[in-house]
Each structure stands twice: as C-alpha cells, then as structure tokens.
Amino acid sequence: MELIHRNLLIGIHDALNETFFEKNKYADKVIERLLKANKKWGSADRAVVSGIFYDIIRWKKRLEYFIGEGAKPGNIYKLILAYLLWTDTKFKRFDEFDGIKTADIQAKIKKGKVPTKAIEFSIPDWLAETFTQELGENWEKEMKAMNEQAPTILRANTLKTNAQDLITELENEGVKSFRVKNIPDAVQLEEKKNVFLTSAFKNGLFEVQDSGSQLIAEFLDVKPGQRVVDACAGAGGKTLHIAALMQNKGQIIALDIFNWKLAELKRRAKRAGAHNIETRLIDDNKVVKRLHNSADRLLIDAPCSGLGVLRRNPDTKWKIDEAFIEKIKDEQRQILQEYSKIVKKGGRMVYATCSVLPSENGQQVSLFLKNNADFNLVKEKTILPSEGFDGFYMALLERKN
C-alpha cells in the first residue's frame, strides 16, 4: 500500500475528523459518503483510503502514544503521519506534514514496547478493565483477533440461488469467492470488492452478512408456515435470512423502534423476493401487547454494546463508555422480560447479541430464567472473534406448556 495522492490524504483526514469528533457520525457511513462523493477514485485508491481510515481508527490509542498527545481536530495529520511511519507505508512528503517533528515518534516506534495493555491493543483504559473483569486473561486473544481486518462475507439468498451458484455468478462478474466451512449459505470474497455494484446484488442473490451472524437465524429453528416475530429487526439482516429458511411460507412480523430501519428492511425484502414479512413500528407498548402469546418463534437480536464486532466497527470502542454499557444492559433486561410474552406456550425464542461480554449474554439469560419459571434453556452458543468470526452470543429458550 502507498499514499502518494494528496486528495486521498485530505479525504482520509476529513473522514477521521468527522468520525472522531462529530456526534452520531459512524465510520461505515462516513467512508461510504466519502467514496460516493469521489466517484473518480479508482478501486486501488478506494482500497488505500478505506484501509488507512479504518486502520487509524483501530489503532488510535497506540498512535496517540506515538505522537505524545490525544487526537484532536488540529493534529490528525500528525496521527496519519505516525501511522504511515509505524506501518512503513510508502508516502509523499505532503505539505500537510510540514513542521511535524518525527524524531520522538520514530524513537517510540523503534522501541517497540508500549507502557500498557490498553495502548498495546488500542482500547480505552476503562475497556481494558471491563474486559479483564469479564473475560479474564482471554481478553487479549479476543482483542487481538478484533484488531484484524474482517473479510467480506455474503449470505446466498436461498429464495433465489445457493452458495455454489452464487460463486459462479460472481465469478462471471469478475468477483472471486469461496465457500465458508460449516456455514451453508456463506460465501467469502477473495479480496475486497464493491459487490453492491454487481447485478448479482441488484437481483437479490445475496446480502452481506458475517458468518457468525448467519448462525443466529439457524439457531431459531424456524419451519415453513410458522408465525415468527423478529422483535429488534433493524434493517432486517436476520429477518431476510429467516424468510429464506421459511421458504417464504408462513408469517414474519418485523418490529423496531425506528421507522427508517424498517423502511430499509422493506426495500431489501423486495430485492430478496421475500414476500412473507410485515413490518410494525413499536411506537407505543400496545404494539407488543397485541402480539402476546402468538408466536411460534421469537428472535430478540437485542441492542448491545457491539463489543463482538470491533473488527468491522472499530469506532465503537471510542464512542461508547461504561455508562452506555450499563444503560444497554437495562434495556436488554426489559426487552427480554417484556417481549418474551410474545412467545406462545410450546414456542421458542432466541436471545442474541453481537457482544463478547458475559454480562450482556449468559448472565442476562440466567437472570431471565430465574424470574421466568415458564421458560427453559434449550441450548446456547458463544462465538468468539478468535475463532475467525465476529463475536456473537445466542441462547435458545422454550416456553413450557
């Protein structure tokens, strides 16, 4: 990788500034907008921009140590320069780097050793403590995995194709991919490509979805013809998978508190050819009450810290704090308690998160089971980033007769 065009440097700089310092600006959307606004950049330029942008977000704390100060709107070029020196990336001596003293930066890089684990793994101090409390020594292994770049994984839409045929279709469009072991519909790209431009995507043959995430709808054990409620459906990543597993037969009710997410879900469902999904906005508590005792299957893909998917969303670790985690845990407890009433007797539900913290996962389920004797645990599964996937937790519970 090399950084030799000034406009790419400026693009990276501005995108970092936005992500780090503007409220509610998330890295994935910031980079999407930047690339959209610069249509003339070729695929190599795009790869350089997004690669460096994400890597600097990932390694922010380590880079701050190298430059001897916290990131602020005025020193982002310094941070970028430290990154280029640290990673030995070929670059031009742009004017933007004028006046930045590199001797101290170089000396720290050369030393190799850094003073704390939080700096080594580039996470906030509070998070290093939380990880230690919740995961013990193992956190370092998990965080090491979450500092890697994530591959792009697709889920073949079995309403229209299968994994093998999708690989052939993509190959015809110049995109090389291969199957993922033990995940039946998953296809991994050999290298990063903008797959949203392919006709395979426009024709609804796949969605982008990590392998770990693809295990969740499977875990729900849905059957064609059932009535399924997806209570935190968002833009429908898992709803669409459930529709495919149900072969479009039966009914899926997709709920969320944000209408714009449900609108996106509807667009995606149309493209995927999924006809059995109805969306309902949760705008008062009657929406959920009306569904009590009605579902064969319920998915609660709960709002969570996102601390299992830092490979894809490294900015999460800079945007959240301990108070946010406590707040989200309260919401999880409430959602689990209230929404579980949607399951009918003999029905099943999955509680899932994309977090690696036991306090958001197994501990929430244990508390729920303690307070709800009419449910029992059928099975649970934790997927750890060190296994090569994003981190997920899922528990299958059954409501007794």
Ligand SMILES: C[S@@+](CC[C@H](N)C(=O)[O-])C[C@H]1O[C@@H](n2cnc3c(N)ncnc32)[C@H](O)[C@@H]1O
């Ligand atoms: C982990 S995300 C869901 C991702 C989605 N299932 C998918 O596969 O793409 C959690 C979702 O819960 C929604 N949410 C937050 N609080 C909620 C609540 N009280 N009731 C229902 N949904 C809620 C959020 O808007 C968000 O879309």
